[in-house]
Amino acid sequence: MRATTFTNAAVLALASQASAETIKIDVGANGLTFTPDSVTAKVHDILEFHFHPINHSVVMGDFANPCQPAKTGGFFSGFQPVSSGEADQVFQVTVNSTDPIFFYCSQNTFSHCISGMSGVVNANSSQTLDAYQKAAKSEKSASNPQEVFGGRLVTSGSSTTTSAAPAATTSCTVSSKSGGNGYKRSDTCSGAGSVSASIGIVGVFTLGMAILLS
Numbered sequence: 001m002r003a004t005t006f007t008n009a010a011v012l013a014l015a016s017q018a019s020a021e022t023i024k025i026d027v028g029a030n031g032l033t034f035t036p037d038s039v040t041a042k043v044h045d046i047l048e049f050h051f052h053p054i055n056h057s058v059v060m061g062d063f064a065n066p067c068q069p070a071k072t073g074g075f076f077s078g079f080q081p082v083s084s085g086e087a088d089q090v091f092q093v094t095v096n097s098t099d100p101i102f103f104y105c106s107q108n109t110f111s112h113c114i115s116g117m118s119g120v121v122n123a124n125s126s127q128t129l130d131a132y133q134k135a136a137k138s139e140k141s142a143s144n145p146q147e148v149f150g151g152r153l154v155t156s157g158s159s160t161t162t163s164a165a166p167a168a169t170t171s172c173t174v175s176s177k178s179g180g181n182g183y184k185r186s187d188t189c190s191g192a193g194s195v196s197a198s199i200g201i202v203g204v205f206t207l208g209m210a211i212l213l214s
């Protein structure tokens with residue numbers, strides 16, 4: 001009898017693991033949006049954020065406070081600057097509840113969140129993305145936590161977890177007093193790759209300016 005119970009439990013555990021899905025969400029691939037920006041997820045599913053140019057982030061927020069970090073729990077990917085293609089790292093967040101989860105990009109250059117760069121997991125009739133995005137327009141600026149937390153930065157295209165710990169190695173010394181400008185913030189990232197990427201972005205801008213001025 002005990003053996004049967006154990007077997008059933010084991011099968012259930014395996015079944016729930018096997019059915020966990022990875023949900024890919026592109027960040028900034030189609031302008032200032034998440035694609036898709038509304039998903040349905042089960043407990044144990046993994047949200048996997050892929051970052052596109054130029055410099056985006058993802059932060060979990062609360063429905064009631066658009067463009068601001070969640071008061072309890074949540075996640076923050078840090079800024080993931082990339083000049084072309086996709087950032088080296090993806091950010092994985094394991095879903096642990098089927099309650100609505102709102103998320104946004106905290107890049108203030110061109111006011112990403114205020115412009116509607118946000119998304120939702122498991123929206124319901126009282127907490128919709130439409131309502132969140134409308135309310136976001138009244139915000140003055142977006143903010144984000146100091147450090148990467150609540151998920152895993154994983155090297156894209158491999159299963160190597162580069163930062164299993166909540167506080168990631170590539171976390172930037174982010175503070176709202178650095179002008180709310182993620183482009184500048186990336187200068188203070190501790191990861192060597194981030195620094196060179198930010199130099200690359202400056203290069204792209206310089207080139208862009210040169211073209212505009214020529």
Ligand SMILES: [Cu+2]
Nearest residue numbers: 056105107112
């Ligand atoms: Cu953004």
